[in-house]
Amino acid sequence: MMYPPEPFKIKSVETIKMTTKEERAQVLKEAGYNTFLIPSKKVYIDLLTDSGTSAMSDHQWASMMIGDEAYGGSENWYHLRDAVQEVYGFEYVVPTHQGRGAENLLSQIMIKHGDYIPGNMYFTTTRTHIELNGGKFVDVIIDEAHQPEIELPFKGNVDLKKYQNLIDEVGANRIPYICVGVTVNMAGGQPVSMENLRKVKEISEKNGIKVMFDATRCVENAYFIKEREPGYGDKSIAEILKEMMSYADGCTMSGKKDCLVNIGGFLALRDQDLYEKATSLVVVYEGMPTYGGMAGRDMEAMATGIYESLDFHYIEHRIKQVRYLGDKLDEAGIPIIKPVGGHAVFLDAKRFLPHLSQDELPAQALSAEIYLDSGVRSMERGIVSAGRDEKGRNRYPKLETVRLTIPRRVYTYSHMDVVADSVISLFDKRNSIKGLEFVYEPPVLRFFTARFKPIE
Numbered sequence: 001m002m003y004p005p006e007p008f009k010i011k012s013v014e015t016i017k018m019t020t021k022e023e024r025a026q027v028l029k030e031a032g033y034n035t036f037l038i039p040s041k042k043v044y045i046d047l048l049t050d051s052g053t054s055a056m057s058d059h060q061w062a063s064m065m066i067g068d069e070a071y072g073g074s075e076n077w078y079h080l081r082d083a084v085q086e087v088y089g090f091e092y093v094v095p096t097h098q099g100r101g102a103e104n105l106l107s108q109i110m111i112k113h114g115d116y117i118p119g120n121m122y123f124t125t126t127r128t129h130i131e132l133n134g135g136k137f138v139d140v141i142i143d144e145a146h147q148p149e150i151e152l153p154f155k156g157n158v159d160l161k162k163y164q165n166l167i168d169e170v171g172a173n174r175i176p177y178i179c180v181g182v183t184v185n186m187a188g189g190q191p192v193s194m195e196n197l198r199k200v201k202e203i204s205e206k207n208g209i210k211v212m213f214d215a216t217r218c219v220e221n222a223y224f225i226k227e228r229e230p231g232y233g234d235k236s237i238a239e240i241l242k243e244m245m246s247y248a249d250g251c252t253m254s255g256k257k258d259c260l261v262n263i264g265g266f267l268a269l270r271d272q273d274l275y276e277k278a279t280s281l282v283v284v285y286e287g288m289p290t291y292g293g294m295a296g297r298d299m300e301a302m303a304t305g306i307y308e309s310l311d312f313h314y315i316e317h318r319i320k321q322v323r324y325l326g327d328k329l330d331e332a333g334i335p336i337i338k339p340v341g342g343h344a345v346f347l348d349a350k351r352f353l354p355h356l357s358q359d360e361l362p363a364q365a366l367s368a369e370i371y372l373d374s375g376v377r378s379m380e381r382g383i384v385s386a387g388r389d390e391k392g393r394n395r396y397p398k399l400e401t402v403r404l405t406i407p408r409r410v411y412t413y414s415h416m417d418v419v420a421d422s423v424i425s426l427f428d429k430r431n432s433i434k435g436l437e438f439v440y441e442p443p444v445l446r447f448f449t450a451r452f453k454p455i456e
């Protein structure tokens, strides 16, 4: 089915309200033209992120009622650990408050000053933790991933030649692990094929390098493998996921995405020695190794969410709802990253606003204009998100995009129509959109709290 109907019915609703354009202009000014800083009550359709914004199921809410809020050995922890072991196949699990808690632990236990960490495109928090621990991130994704117009089924693949070249150049002993995102957030939610994962594992094993997945959206990746990779059409999402994970030595997980919860995460490992190192740190940064910053009820909801995410009808609808929005925009001639990925539709701000240079922050300006037009909140993913390099110079990513990120089980196809209409109407008056400049720039992860003003 092209766009399947919602495989759920709605039991509880949250009212959303439209604001006036005058009100939004004021809100935007007060938020320094940064959509992260807009109060959510002033947002009509919130496509800032799919992180922690999912609607939980009735079963997950029921799980919240059996929270065992014990400091040590909560019953819910054992359920979560068992779910991770069963579904993802890793023996050792360290709970964390969210994904970056796991990234912190992994980076601290594995990276030595001067090490290199290859990966299939950077992610903001992941690269920050690598750098804070003295490592250098090296992008080894295929070139096509940086080109919005090229359509490939697995545009998140690791370029095996680039990976091998890095090993030859710096030596395997300077590469503790490769970080493989499944799917790749910054490339547009693009998946990685099973064949590519298998080969990455082969090269890594040969060279004594560990493979660590950023498993944040691994269920979405499994769906794409089922849909696109020969030999996987008849396999279940659970089987595909298990095989994907069999090519990793561990993973970091932001449970706020594919585990369908509002908060939570974990680090999973196969190696006992690494696990012991991680547990000695988790007590410093997160909490006891049996809660890691989560309440008992949150762990139970995550355990339930992990099993629910394997349902084919759920994941098919999720992917295709995102595709519905992408197809509508594409048919109207709006420049987007193609193909449409798993969690979001990415507008190509360079082609949307060709009259603005990258220094005029076109994606930041476009996300502000979308909010002004319709109250739809999106996120900049371009030069502002890329930040500065070690010498303090702006990084200029090839992809300058605005991300329309769809929360799971929250909005309907008609909400997608409203979003598409707003973007299409803005495209017609795109020449009047002005650039932005920084008025406040924080030193790290600047996009979260930076402030801007229009360039007059």
Ligand SMILES: Cc1ncc(COP(=O)(O)O)c(C=O)c1O
Binding pocket: 051, 098, 099, 100, 101, 123, 125, 126, 181, 185, 214, 216, 253, 254, 255, 256, 265
């Ligand atoms: C691919 C990816 N990795 C890691 C993270 C970090 O997770 P969290 O937001 O839960 O800290 C996120 C989202 O932030 C993400 O999208």
Ligand SMILES: N[C@@H](Cc1ccc(O)cc1)C(=O)O
Binding pocket: 048, 049, 050, 051, 124, 125, 185, 254, 385, 405
């Ligand atoms: N991981 C979440 C939250 C987040 C957003 C932006 C970031 O750069 C970091 C984290 C997302 O991708 O939406």
